[in-house]
Amino acid sequence: MGSNWISSITSSGSVLYKRFESTPIADRIRCTVIVLLMYVSSGMMFFGMNFFIHSFSYGANTFVSLFIPAVFWAIMFLVPLLGYRLHLSRQDAATAEKGKLLSGRTPGLPSVSSVSPSLQGPYLDAGLETGSTTATTVRHRVWGARFVALLCTMGLVDALGGLTAVYAALHVPVLVQALLIAGAPMYTFVFAKIFFPTSVRPITVSCVLSAVLLLGGIGLALVPQIQSPDHSVYVSAEWLMIYVASAMLPALLNVVQGRFLSDYTTQFRTPIECKMTALCGDTFTQVFITATFLPLDALPHFGASATVSDSWTGFVDGTHCIFFLCDNTFAYFLIYVLGMYFNRISFTYLNYYNPTVGAVVGQLTQPINTCLLLLFPTLNVFGQPGSWWCTLGCFLLTTGSMLLLIAWHEAPATSAIEEDNEGVFDGVVVGEQQ
Numbered sequence: 001m002g003s004n005w006i007s008s009i010t011s012s013g014s015v016l017y018k019r020f021e022s023t024p025i026a027d028r029i030r031c032t033v034i035v036l037l038m039y040v041s042s043g044m045m046f047f048g049m050n051f052f053i054h055s056f057s058y059g060a061n062t063f064v065s066l067f068i069p070a071v072f073w074a075i076m077f078l079v080p081l082l083g084y085r086l087h088l089s090r091q092d093a094a095t096a097e098k099g100k101l102l103s104g105r106t107p108g109l110p111s112v113s114s115v116s117p118s119l120q121g122p123y124l125d126a127g128l129e130t131g132s133t134t135a136t137t138v139r140h141r142v143w144g145a146r147f148v149a150l151l152c153t154m155g156l157v158d159a160l161g162g163l164t165a166v167y168a169a170l171h172v173p174v175l176v177q178a179l180l181i182a183g184a185p186m187y188t189f190v191f192a193k194i195f196f197p198t199s200v201r202p203i204t205v206s207c208v209l210s211a212v213l214l215l216g217g218i219g220l221a222l223v224p225q226i227q228s229p230d231h232s233v234y235v236s237a238e239w240l241m242i243y244v245a246s247a248m249l250p251a252l253l254n255v256v257q258g259r260f261l262s263d264y265t266t267q268f269r270t271p272i273e274c275k276m277t278a279l280c281g282d283t284f285t286q287v288f289i290t291a292t293f294l295p296l297d298a299l300p301h302f303g304a305s306a307t308v309s310d311s312w313t314g315f316v317d318g319t320h321c322i323f324f325l326c327d328n329t330f331a332y333f334l335i336y337v338l339g340m341y342f343n344r345i346s347f348t349y350l351n352y353y354n355p356t357v358g359a360v361v362g363q364l365t366q367p368i369n370t371c372l373l374l375l376f377p378t379l380n381v382f383g384q385p386g387s388w389w390c391t392l393g394c395f396l397l398t399t400g401s402m403l404l405l406i407a408w409h410e411a412p413a414t415s416a417i418e419e420d421n422e423g424v425f426d427g428v429v430v431g432e433q434q
Contacts, residue, residue, distance in 0.1 A: 031350075035361050038346035042365040043372060044339025046181075047379050050174055052332035053166060054381045058321040060314025062304045063297045066166045067315070068322060070159075070290050072337050074283040081276045088269050150260045154253055154278065155285020161249035162286070163293055167302065168243035172235050174380045175373055175391060179218045180247040182366035182398050185405055186211055187251030195255060201408065210404035217397035223390050238301075257282070275348045363406060367399040 053065045169177060189207075222235075260278050261271075268274040297303035297311035305311040322329050350361060373379055374391045 034346050034349050041339045041342035044335050046369050048336035048339050050381050052336045055329045055332050057326050060304050060318045064315050064318030067290050069337050070287045074287045076341050077280045077283050081280045151281035153256050154282040157253040158286045159289040164242050164246035168239050171239035172243045176221045178366050178370045179221050184251050185363050187248045188254050191252050191255045206404045206408040210401045213397045213401035217394045220393045363402045370395040
């Protein structure tokens, strides 16, 4: 049975290599650069956040670490979207002008009511005959309730994921964080199985063994907890469960985002416009929802403040710490913000290039981060309470788990339904939010 698993992993690697080999050289170079960017940005995001929230010497480091980065991400995703849409609008105008010249007359614009009601989404497409040889497409923006609901759901889940991740990361060791985040593809599988059961593959022995290896890695990462006299020196059970929730929420976000992209990509002018709209709508909704979390910083045993007034004072002081007062805090802030930004961009590009490549590459990010913890122990802001063999074991178990998961993901579809829906799951397993 072991040889079958090894053969499955080897054949999966061979398939990916042949797919890469058949790609044009320019696309190979571009894809390689994007993959490297994704791995670098994943490390920037993961370690940058931990160093950032532990670097405050003035003010509170909780709510400000949640809200200020969210504002920056919203702006950083809005500006490219506006620029890209302006570019598309100019292209549409040039195409329309060319159509007018070819047809010798100005095409009439239909009313929204003349468009087929079966076309749902933010755009309703209507083909217009401008002559015997030319047709143009005019899009009318129509905001549907489902379209807005999906964007708001993404923002809500993203905001809750950020809330639990930032607050729990102050109390959960970095190695344990890496192991819990590594389970993101499995969490996504569970959510996809619940909400979209026809979009995922059936559970196999490889999938089960992958989960067992990952659980073994998590258990090994908790060895210092087991060795402590009262079993609570390393991490408390409450904060551990909160961080588990923070690791699972991005998986739910990926499923919702995958459904949004699956439903609306064809109704935008380009797939990139749809993805950029999803990212921009997600981050802007996240900012407004995150702003309502300020009182939560005064919750007993959760936040860092005694009252809501103290929360606001800590937020103001923490903002001054980031931009003016504290050494290195702004540098860690930039590493964290840029890491998240480039991570999402690289994932989006890989999804556009090939969802399977994106899924495979994305599943190896946390084993690489675990390897970095092994090679550079100073990256662990908790220090190094465990021995090096503990980190090495976590790396090997996590890598084995991810390789088995890749083999399961690359296995041929076993049914027509699975083949028809394969892209839905491919598109949602690769996100990594924090």
